Amino acid sequence: RSGWLEARIHLTDLRDLTTAVGRLRRLLDLDADPYAVDERLGADPLLGPLVAARPGLRAPGTADxxxxxxxxxxxxxxxxxxxxxxxxxxxxxxxxxxxxxxxxxxxxxxxxxxxxxxxxxxxxxxxxxxxxxxxxxxxxxxxxxxxxxxxxxxxxxxLGDPDVAPHGEPDDAAWRPWRSYAVRHLRTVSMAV
Missing domain, CATH: 1.10.340.30 (Hypothetical protein; domain 2)
Known part of the structure; x- marks a missing residue:
């Protein structure tokens, strides 16, 4: 892990750079506070080991x-x-x-x-x-x-909501206001299996 991500943006108009950067920030959840998320979810018995294994895990958004x-x-x-x-x-x-x-x-x-x-x-x-x-x-x-x-x-x-547990996903009120991140941690484990 290098801790950074290289992005190449091909623009037809330089004035679109601010919009492109904003979309990347939403897509990669760069405005999140990973310390606050990890503090809350790391205290949970189920999620604690997952948070320790992947501190700062983000909940991806979308560009559009x-x-x-x-x-x-x-x-x-x-x-x-x-x-x-x-x-x-x-x-x-x-x-x-x-x-x-x-x-x-x-x-x-x-x-x-x-x-x-x-x-x-x-x-x-x-x-x-x-x-x-x-x-x-x-x-x-x-x-x-x-x-x-x-x-x-x-x-x-x-919409980048940090506190959503879609129907069919595990949910716990103790994970509020970071349920979207809890879902991401649990999905990451299920994808690795």
Whole structure:
């Protein structure tokens, strides 16, 4: 472990640098306070050894909350189909990136993504940086096909909520206000098995 991550950002306009850095910070959870998280979760009998093994573990976010919402709602195969059918070609392809994920407005007529895309495009569901987390989750749950688990995952990663335990994941009130990090620790162990 080197303790740092190299990022190469290809910009068409230098004015986009601040936005790109902000998206990277959200994606990598760089504004978290890992000491506060570790102090609380490290005292838990179940999580203590996991925290000791991986101090400072972050809860990843997403660079684009609306894209993430549509991807997690539709699943990987449908997300690939959406990019192939509706994605705009990248002006200057970079590696494997040749098409952009479509904006919600481009997906309103899609039979799978349509209801959520419509809610996002019309603003019925807001996932921007000013969106209230509880309000966004309530709005998501009114969209046909969006499950409680999907809404919680969107709240966790799309809105960067540090205190979410999606349906079906272990949950303990003692982990508050860092349940998202507890879930990440437990998932890291299950992935290693």
């Amino acid at each position: 909350p609306e894209e993430y919402a549509l991807r997690v709602h539709t699943g990987p195969a449908q997300a690939r189909r959406l990019v192939a059918a509706y994605g705009e070609p990248v002006d200057r392809p970079c590696g494997a990136l040749t098409r952009l994920f479509p904006a919600p407005a481009a997906l309103v007529d899609d039979p799978v993504a349509g209801p959520l895309a419509t809610a996002l495009a019309e603003g019925t569901v807001r996932l921007d940086s000013g969106a209230g987390r509880e309000e966004a989750e309530r709005a998501l749950l009114t969209v046909p096909g969006v499950t409680a688990r999907t809404a919680a995952l969107i709240r966790m990663r799309g």
